[in-house]
Amino acid sequence: MASKLFVSAQEVARRAGVSRSAVSRTFTPGASVSAETRQRVLKAAEELGYHVNHLARGLMRNESGIVCLIVSDVATPYRAAVLRELTLQLQNAGKVAMLINTDRSDGSVDRALHQAIRYRADASVILSGLPDKSIVQLCLRSGQRLVLINRDDDQPGPLRINVDDADAGSRVATAFARAGCRRLAFANSLAGTPSLVRREKGFVAAAAALGLQVVVERYGATGYEAGQVLAQRLLTRSERPDAVFCATDLMACGFMDAARRQFGLAVPSQLCVAGFDNIEQASWLSYELTTFAQPVDRIAKYAIDWLGTDDSGEDGPEPITLPAELIWRRSIRGG
Template sequence: MTTPRKVTSLDVAKRAGVSRSAVSRVFTPGASVSARTANKVREAADALGYRPNVLARAMLTGKSKIIGLVVAYLDNHFYPTMLELLSEALERQGYHVLVFMASHSASDIEDVVSQILDYQVDGLVLASVALSSDLADRCRASGVPVVLFNRMLETDGELAVVSDNRAGGRMAAEHLVQLGRTRIGHIAGWEGASTQRDREAGFMEGLRTASLGLFAREVGDFRLPRAQDAARRMFDTDTRPDAVFVANDYMAFGVMDVLRAEFGLSVPEDVAVIGFDDVPAAAWPAYALTTIRQDTQAMVAATVDALMAEIDGETFASPSPLPVTLVKRRSA
């Protein structure tokens, strides 16, 4: 069985009775072409099943209309939600998203970003991963604006869109204190992330204001199995915490499963649990998780605004950390 020959712009030009350059202009946004020619070309293209080669056009125009997105994981429900909102928002601006996965390692991130730059993307969003100063310089030299999503760098001058994680951590501590809990633990996320550091810093501030110290601490690295192991270590003691702040909802679900199924504890009667993010599953009756809500729509809107401004050659400063809110449910 032979593979059908791919239809080219030359085939369309012959059928429409126009030049090949006229076909190119019809499929180039903003190009000058008469309505009569455009109609002839589109009718010929539809009849032949022709689709323009976007990447080839990018080589000519220098604009791919593609935004690269690098994420470390999609199992955390926060990021698929963000990806859907970001894709929809960018499509309204005439752009599409190209997704790449990367680990937290600097070498892996550098390899992935290098691959993305080969696609001549018009912009780059890094979600849940960091960016070295050298790699940031390379992106700037390539004329590709970069926006960090839900992560900040220690260096100045990088565009970053984040929530007020520090305030969220304080809210979590204040709420647990108001509930009368005194043996309060914390299961941290990946300690290389600014989001984790800021959430824990705010949480500790809230405890100190109430003249309390941290009763127990473990690290879950924002990974479900590690969070479950962290819960086992924290609660396999004679004197257990009566409350725990987990650095994101995804880990909190695993922690609650361990507390109930393996230790026979009741949430919140024996242990109050608070998460962070307010992903859709947090409202499910099985968890009814009290959590700190990030305004994902506002974060995505700020990210798109920053990208569009930078692509248009404007100077755009990182927005202030976006407000968060405490969402009270049955777990605390």
């Protein structure tokens, strides 16, 4: 490969006229080394361009400093936002993020976790899909921490962080009721992700409790196009809904665009719309979408704080449920 190689601690030691251990100790916080040797080592390291080999260090310490982020559809606004938050906070915690992309195929998450094991990641954060139980066991047995975000698995061991989707769904229903809407609709995807299911259930249950009729339609993925198609389906019904809760902001944008362009409906006077995720586009003038913000910063903080703790050996940590924050904009009347 490369003709020249990375410079090792050995060479630094030679140049500084000390032993290899002295070099190591210089770069190990809390190790005992005199001020003078430290200076000489640092000088030699600087001149040679030496940097501690974290591969070797990880080998020794059984702690690589690597955290795997396992996620599909990175390019999606919501996913990209949580990715950003996680990598940022990981860096501040002195860790480094390894990004693994998954797809919808079977075993995709499992393969990602195998990769995490190969690189001896200290932990893996799973944002998409659900790993096989056996792999989870293998990770835990190997001493690798696992964080499931909005995955809603029930086996103990991993840290599970969820957003209170049901509550959010219920709050939307009451908001629609206050706006005087009578015929509610829920526009969902066919993905069947637990969080999407909870949103739907919470919404439907609250609507029923309020004595409002509610219809559910499901189609495709969680993107813009699905929102358009669902608008076609819902807005052509004999009893046209006057309020729709879309499972994601992307779907809401597609829904609104179709509602305006193809059905000539005005939002919110003729149709109230709500979304979920508070992606950047929700605040754009063309949408001004009322939606829920997931507390991505707190989610990331909980996850990363837990990685620093030593509470292993138990049945795993308690699951955490965080509330979504309602972001009120102009796509619902009143407010």
